[in-house]
Amino acid sequence: MTDSYRGVFGAVPYAIRNTDSWTMRVYGVIGALATATIALVVTLALVVWMAETAGVPSGTYLFTRSLYVVLGFAAVAPLLAPLLFVARRHRRDLPVAVGYDRKLAYAGFLFLASLYLGLIVTAPADLRDPTESVLLSALYALPRPAGALFPVLAAAVVFWTHYRLRSGGEDGSKPGNGSTT
Secondary structure (H helix, E strand, O other), rough: OOOOHHHHHHHHHHHHOOOOOOOHHHHHHHHHHHHHHHHHHHHHHHHHHHHHHOOOHHHHEEEHHHHHHHHHHHHHHHHHHHHHHHHHHHOOOOOOOOOHHHHHHHHHHHHHHHHHHHHHHHHHHHHHOOOOOHHHHHHHHHHHHHHHHHHHHHHHHHHHHHHOOOOOOOOOOOOOOOOOO
């Protein structure tokens, strides 16, 4: 533990440095940049929203501002989770299944793609470009609340992947099941 990290900001470079998976290293860079971008956009949007509603004496705006922060955190947490899981696994030298880092990176990329799909579904009608694409037409046809399903399901995949692979040995076996590893 001499090469330990300090908090979230140190865990990202720690995970990138200590993983053997190039997929996780690429995800580490892309995931960290996406996380920083989302955090910046949510913060700036919240500041603008607070300025626009500063004179309104209503408790509803206070609640929706808080909800906005929670939703921003919900978009960032599954992006950082694969990096934090990998950093923790390497720092503590925990036994995991073969391909743990790589599969968590794939789950992280899936979550990033699901955010994009969710944004397409929830786009206002006046911002949607007419298209010949069958896929885009199908996504536009979905009801706007359905756009939240993509990120929710992909976040579940990230945490399920970690849960499924976290306690396996290097040969994929679980400790305590009679294996000699």
